[in-house]
Amino acid sequence: MELKDLLREKRSLILKKWFDLILETYPSETSSFLKKHKNQFSNPVGHTISEGIEGLFEGLLEESGTDKISPFLDNIIRVRAIQEFTPSEAIGFIFLLKKVIREALQREIREHQLHDELLSFDSRIDDLVRTSFDIYMKCREQIYEIRANEVKKMTFRLLQRANLVKEIQD
Amino acid sequence: MAKPTKPPKPEELVKIDYNPPEKPWMEVPVEFKPGTFCYGTRPKYLEEVGLPNPREWSPTDDDWKLPSDWKDIVLDGIGERLKKYRSFQLFMDICVRCGACADKCHFFIGSGDPKNMPVLRAELMRSVYRKYFSTGGKLFGNLAGARELTFDVFKEWWYYFYQCTECRRCSVFCPYGIDTAEITMMARELFNLLGCNTDWIAGPVANCYRKGNHLGLEPHTITSNIEFMLDDIEEITGIKIEPTFNRKGAEILFVTPSGDLFGDPGTYTCMGYLMLFHELGLDYTWSTYASEGGNFGFFTSMEMAKRLNYKIYAEAKRLGVKWILGGECGHMWRVVHQYMDTWNGPADFLEEPVSPITGTKFENAKTTKMVHIAEFTADLIKHGKLKLDPSRNDHLKVTYHDSCNTSRGMGILEEPRYILKNVCNHFHEMPEDTIREKTFCCGSGTGLNAGENMELRMRGGFPRANAVKHVRDSHGVNMLANICAIDRATLSALMQYWVPDVEVCGVHELLGNALVMTGEKERETDLRLEPLPGKEEDEDV
Numbered sequence: 001m002e003l004k005d006l007l008r009e010k011r012s013l014i015l016k017k018w019f020d021l022i023l024e025t026y027p028s029e030t031s032s033f034l035k036k037h038k039n040q041f042s043n044p045v046g047h048t049i050s051e052g053i054e055g056l057f058e059g060l061l062e063e064s065g066t067d068k069i070s071p072f073l074d075n076i077i078r079v080r081a082i083q084e085f086t087p088s089e090a091i092g093f094i095f096l097l098k099k100v101i102r103e104a105l106q107r108e109i110r111e112h113q114l115h116d117e118l119l120s121f122d123s124r125i126d127d128l129v130r131t132s133f134d135i136y137m138k139c140r141e142q143i144y145e146i147r148a149n150e151v152k153k154m155t156f157r158l159l160q161r162a163n164l165v166k167e168i169q170d
Numbered sequence: 171m172a173k174p175t176k177p178p179k180p181e182e183l184v185k186i187d188y189n190p191p192e193k194p195w196m197e198v199p200v201e202f203k204p205g206t207f208c209y210g211t212r213p214k215y216l217e218e219v220g221l222p223n224p225r226e227w228s229p230t231d232d233d234w235k236l237p238s239d240w241k242d243i244v245l246d247g248i249g250e251r252l253k254k255y256r257s258f259q260l261f262m263d264i265c266v267r268c269g270a271c272a273d274k275c276h277f278f279i280g281s282g283d284p285k286n287m288p289v290l291r292a293e294l295m296r297s298v299y300r301k302y303f304s305t306g307g308k309l310f311g312n313l314a315g316a317r318e319l320t321f322d323v324f325k326e327w328w329y330y331f332y333q334c335t336e337c338r339r340c341s342v343f344c345p346y347g348i349d350t351a352e353i354t355m356m357a358r359e360l361f362n363l364l365g366c367n368t369d370w371i372a373g374p375v376a377n378c379y380r381k382g383n384h385l386g387l388e389p390h391t392i393t394s395n396i397e398f399m400l401d402d403i404e405e406i407t408g409i410k411i412e413p414t415f416n417r418k419g420a421e422i423l424f425v426t427p428s429g430d431l432f433g434d435p436g437t438y439t440c441m442g443y444l445m446l447f448h449e450l451g452l453d454y455t456w457s458t459y460a461s462e463g464g465n466f467g468f469f470t471s472m473e474m475a476k477r478l479n480y481k482i483y484a485e486a487k488r489l490g491v492k493w494i495l496g497g498e499c500g501h502m503w504r505v506v507h508q509y510m511d512t513w514n515g516p517a518d519f520l521e522e523p524v525s526p527i528t529g530t531k532f533e534n535a536k537t538t539k540m541v542h543i544a545e546f547t548a549d550l551i552k553h554g555k556l557k558l559d560p561s562r563n564d565h566l567k568v569t570y571h572d573s574c575n576t577s578r579g580m581g582i583l584e585e586p587r588y589i590l591k592n593v594c595n596h597f598h599e600m601p602e603d604t605i606r607e608k609t610f611c612c613g614s615g616t617g618l619n620a621g622e623n624m625e626l627r628m629r630g631g632f633p634r635a636n637a638v639k640h641v642r643d644s645h646g647v648n649m650l651a652n653i654c655a656i657d658r659a660t661l662s663a664l665m666q667y668w669v670p671d672v673e674v675c676g677v678h679e680l681l682g683n684a685l686v687m688t689g690e691k692e693r694e695t696d697l698r699l700e701p702l703p704g705k706e707e708d709e710d711v
Contacts, residue, residue: 033272044279143628149666153662
């Protein structure tokens with residue numbers, strides 16, 4: 001029995017617990033809303049998280065590259081980067097997967113002596129955190145870029161009229 | 171909360187939570203976090219319009235430099251408004267906390283902050299109302315859901331009533347029809363009794379009062395901005411357009427938000443208007459005085475909104491026009507449709523609007539004498555008065571965002587869609603629960619379109635962006651059309667963050683692309699001076 005088989009077997013349980021733990025990072029009134037509503041348009045945050053962690057979990061099991069996993073991470077972190085979380089809270093939800101796996105598979109891991117496999121799976125989770133940091137920073141930089149662009153847009157016509165806009169030739 | 175009907179399972183029993191219960195919402199003080207609130211107004215803006223308590227201040231200051239009797243001013247202000255507006259009294263009394271509105275607010279959905287649930291946002295004020303204006307609250311205080319008005323409470327109000335865009339989506343779902351927007355309006359009036367407006371609202375108000383428009387454009391700037399657009403139109407179509415300004419005796423006065431005159435992509439929409447009016451040979455004029463359709467006074471107080479709105483009828487009277495045509499704007503139309511006639515009417519010096527091209531009587535504008543350009547243009551198309559080539563928009567896959575004010579505020583739902591379906595070949599609706607009366611707000615209306623609150627704007631706009639993302643993924647949508655100047659500015663920012671390959675435009679920009687004008691040269695580019703479909707390769711020849 002390999003760890004991956006166990007993870008596949010308990011996939012829905014693990015995903016549910018991971019989802020619930022992530023939602024606990026929100027106020028209780030909010031987490032019950034995020035949990036209850038399944039419609040992707042009336043509850044985009046809940047939907048983004050649940051779809052995102054499914055993709056991440058599959059990616060970890062398949063040992064997919066960053067390019068495949070990144071879009072799922074991006075979707076979740078893009079939301080948390082503009083909500084009231086500190087940077088560590090915004091990306092800390094990934095570590096919760098370690099906790100969930102240990103709780104869900106504690107007995108089996110011991111029985112089948114899967115500690116080495118667990119360590120290597122943990123490293124892959126750590127890799128996700130590394131990528132998350134890049135994504136979080138990109139999101140935050142974008143916010144400031146958008147702010148700067150809005151100011152530029154407001155003055156562009158003015159500068160254009162005063163002949164102060166020059167196109168850079170290739 | 172209801173007690174569990176089943177005994178807990180063993181694994182639930184071992185999960186004992188030793189933490190004390192969270193504080194009730196009334197006891198959680200507000201914390202001003204950067205990115206979520208707008209700057210406080212500079213004193214000069216208040217001085218220019220004669221509003222009280224002008225001084226330098228910031229919402230993050232411990233001392234907001236309020237007058238010593240601020241509490242009496244607020245409570246008297248509430249009392250006065252309860253008497254003046256029956257709706258306010260009703261909305262303070264009738265909520266049964268059914269929760270139907272709770273999850274309908276884009277700010278709650280996007281932020282997850284429970285105080286953004288419309289019911290709780292209103293409760294921030296209701297709790298104070300009960301304490302001072304209801305017998306139960308006076309007698310039983312906290313037990314009756316009542317609380318004292320303290321400086322912390324006032325700060326909390328300020329924080330959350332400037333996190334409501336008065337979009338009225340919650341009111342669509344309220345079984346009693348409670349309009350949280352009106353509660354927000356009352357709160358903002360109270361803030362203005364103490365000089366606590368935001369800089370982003372107070373600045374445009376002062377500009378508009380002194381110069382006629384939010385941006386503070388003076389007459390020569392308005393004309394030269396439009397001339398700049400005319401040069402672009404000539405380059406694209408070979409046609410020189412010569413509109414008139416402040417012309418007495420014109421049949422129609424055209425009023426549009428000043429955002430259309432200055433910032434992209436609003437300017438492209440404005441080019442669309444200019445081309446359409448020229449092609450029709452419309453007897454109309456621009457005004458450099460009534461040069462603003464929008465009304466940030468509406469986000470300040472009813473009195474200020476009335477003052478800023480007055481110039482439209484005054485200018486129509488001065489110029490001696492027959493009726494008024496209005497450009498693509500959101501809150502401008504809520505003001506025109508629901509308030510202008512009461513405030514500054516009756517406009518009995520004007521005539522009931524009739525399209526000079528089709529003869530259609532706009533009976534819906536019988537009292538205001540002001541017609542929305544989407545109605546005007548849809549009527550032209552319906553009567554076959556425009557020659558259109560929708561293939562010029564074939565590079566665009568378009569979806570339509572209903573602005574809160576035009577959809578929920580006045581029911582303009584079909585006209586813009588009708589225009590779009592006639593001027594482009596690829597049109598895809600967003601999912602049902604996110605459009606028409608149930609449209610999601612851009613997240614930046616009611617003067618929340620500042621830069622310093624960008625995180626808040628991204629939260630509030632997430633439900634809208636999420637639906638756009640859906641049609642981008644399923645239909646390849648790359649253009650988000652709308653009929654609101656604030657949308658054109660703010661959805662651009664929203665798309666950059668959430669759905670970066672989707673651009674934003676006004677409906678009349680696409681009309682301008684498709685409009686086949688008499689005597690025009692073969693078009694090579696769209697109004698953005700980008701090559702039309704099939705013309706791209708010519709560039710390299």
